[in-house]
Amino acid sequence: MPRIRIDYGSEPAQFGYLYTPTEVDGPLPVVMLIHGGYWSADFHLNLATTLAAELARRGVAAWNVEYRRVGAGGAWPETSADIESALAATSTLLLESSPVPLDVADVRIVGHSAGAQLALWVAGRRDCPVRPSRVISQAGALDLVSRAARGGGPLEALFGVSYSDDPQLYHDASPLHRVPTGVPTVCIHGRGDVQVPAAASRAYVDAAGAAGDRVVLWEVPGEGHNAFLDRTTRSWELTLQAVLGDDPWTDGAD
Template identity: 35%
Template sequence: MAVATALTLAIGAGWWAGEGPGAGPAAPAPAGRAAGFAAYGRAPADAGRLPEPDLRLPYAGADPRQFGDLYLPRPRDPALPVPVVVLIYGGGWTQRSTLRGTAPMAADLVRAGVAVWNVEYRGTGRAAPEPADPAGPPAEPAGPGGWPRTHEDVAAAVDFLPRLAGRSPVALDLSRVVVAGVSAGGNLTAWLASRPVLPAGAPGAGPGFRPAAFVPMAGVFDLALAHGRDDRFVRGLLGGTPGQRPERYRLASPARNVDPGMRITVLQGRNDDVVDVAEAEVYADRIGAVGGRVDLRILDDADHASWGRVDGPQWALAREVILGHARGRPAAGPARPAPGRYRGRRGRQANPKGAGR
């Protein structure tokens, strides 16, 4: 795979080569609550032309969605290793979403001097409707992804990092790898942090590579809780309800599989009417319950879309957190105490949570 034109020029020109192998044309944007999920799998309408990656490499198998884009900084000494951020996009885990949604974040992080591995993966065909007969046999997820294929893809993309380092023209520091994702990508980010404690034989168990830290934003951490709050995308991902697929819900929920040794910062908006703030609070409480440590930051001025606005204060905070972990200077939070201790540090929005639903 040929090395692309210099990223500095690509950012300056704002050029984008396309969605990637097999991604196909973007589907019409969904309406209503579903639009909030889909936002993180699509390039923002005002993003202009997106930068071209330095390398596009397959990380597993032969499916056209099993690839990643590597964005590289321009260090003075290419032999001096740079930290790596793995980005995982959201969009309800659906096939219509692509890594274009996190390309602006990748470009912004690269300007700060880190490499970014922006990961594509197989998604589901659609959000699943309520089953006509809840007692009937569950349907398998539509589309090429869904459990366990979506999860196996992101696990393979992380395990590919040592080989990626061998292909990169800039030296990568694999001791300073941070995984970050938003919305459905936040779920997958936290699930990757759970891999060391997954039972033997479970999808993703026995990781071949362990990142140093994890930063999920607006993530879904307890999938049964999300299903109970009418998240149809969860049913599409897991192929049924918690009653029909209890083992899938258990294995896919980061809050049910907590590695107490992980380094993690959880970012959530109190005004998020797509993913309830309770997801982050429950996750933090369960981390604390097993003796782990979590830096939980709930911002009163953030909604679900806030993290994707690369010129906004919420992304500025996320960027600071990600870079802090990548540079080995995170501010580790205490084990989660009583709910409500952590608050946003940028003030409260006028609209309360749930306004405009």
């Protein structure tokens, strides 16, 4: 698949790769991919490379983004700003650089783990110049408040402060505490996930639905946190269905 590097800022981590199909019939939806990894520089956008290439093979444009992380020039102010800038770039830099026409009125976001937290956080930014048409949360870290109460090492590194010292900061970044986003959402979570238990997605879906969002949860028996990185899994298949399906909220998990 053709791949183009696009820098959306001047810092080393402010870039992404745009993957596009070779055969195009009309403007393509854009799928923005946000990798996980505890918001840490130990993890990189290559976690989403296989999914980006697969989406391009299936006829959409994939925008696999890097961003400043703890240890790579970022804490929460930089990380959150980069995600918003990368999303806004779909309507400017991507249009200018893409070899194929893009439908920037249809930007879908997929986030895994910490990337799902970022995806739903930016979906709730109603003043962002680009509003996503849907979000797919893969094993999302969607309840930062409860996570901090169990021991918030990665979160304290991200926010630079403990939950007890600044609870409002954690609430403001926690998807569970930011509903409704107004963006249709599919949450996919393995029931065997021990890193981020599926209860986090259940709580989010209950709260978002009660707040008026269009949201659905697909739980995957027997699969864990990293099943989304393996193209042989059910979690992978369901991700493609949620991203590419016309109406996954009605059709359900096939």
